[in-house]
Amino acid sequence: MSYLLLYSGENGQTKKIILKITEYLRKEGKQCDVRDLNMDKNFNLSVYQKVLVGASIRYGHFNPAVLNFAQNHQKELNTMPSAFFGVNLTARKKGKDTPETNVYVRKFLAKTPWRPTITSVFAGALCYPQYNWFDRIMIQFIMKITGGETNINKEIEYTDWQKVEYFAREFNALK
Numbered sequence: 299m300s301y302l303l304l305y306s307g308e309n310g311q312t313k314k315i316i317l318k319i320t321e322y323l324r325k326e327g328k329q330c331d332v333r334d335l336n337m338d339k340n341f342n343l344s345v346y347q348k349v350l351v352g353a354s355i356r357y358g359h360f361n362p363a364v365l366n367f368a369q370n371h372q373k374e375l376n377t378m379p380s381a382f383f384g385v386n387l388t389a390r391k392k393g394k395d396t397p398e399t400n401v402y403v404r405k406f407l408a409k410t411p412w413r414p415t416i417t418s419v420f421a422g423a424l425c426y427p428q429y430n431w432f433d434r435i436m437i438q439f440i441m442k443i444t445g446g447e448t449n450i451n452k453e454i455e456y457t458d459w460q461k462v463e464y465f466a467r468e469f470n471a472l473k
């Protein structure tokens with residue numbers, strides 16, 4: 299049986315993290331099915347051994363598709379090994395980078411009926427040149443008030459790839 303890995307993102311960082319985890323799992327000989335949670339709607343979880351969902355934050359929220367998925371599949375999800383991680387820029391700061399201390403992941407876990415076996419949170423990427431005018435100004439403002447990078451020509455990846463690999467190992471080891 300294979301593993302299902304789902305990503306929900308806008309600018310590619312969550313997908314990049316999912317693909318890194320997939321690379322690790324495939325090296326370990328595992329079959330992985332990678333799909334976009336925002337595009338695909340029909341999932342038959344009974345054909346998978348484990349499920350992993352990664353989702354990014356946009357203006358304080360995960361895409362509603364993430365909560366919908368968790369609600370629609372809560373029975374299967376809660377009876378199989380499963381994992382969830384959130385991606386956001388708040389997590390670039392120490393003290394805001396765990397499921398308990400990251401406000402978005404904490405709130406999501408409190409709201410969803412799904413109880414993932416393991417959870418994590420990763421810092422995402424700041425890609426000013428990729429944003430439209432409005433998002434660039436908004437993110438620059440948020441960065442200014444939180445003491446972050448405000449140079450709109452910059453692209454910075456805050457993701458801790460060792461932390462990602464550790465999570466991939468943990469997921470692989472789930473029984």
Ligand SMILES: Cc1cc2nc3c(=O)[nH]c(=O)nc-3n(C[C@H](O)[C@H](O)[C@H](O)COP(=O)(O)O)c2cc1C
Nearest residue numbers: 307308309310311312354357358386387388422423
């Ligand atoms: C329009 C926009 C809004 C964002 N809002 C937030 C936010 O409210 N809080 C936060 O911590 N990060 C926020 N971020 C940062 C993203 O979560 C981060 O860039 C992440 O890497 C995006 O992942 P993705 O490329 O998979 O979409 C925002 C990014 C963008 C572009």
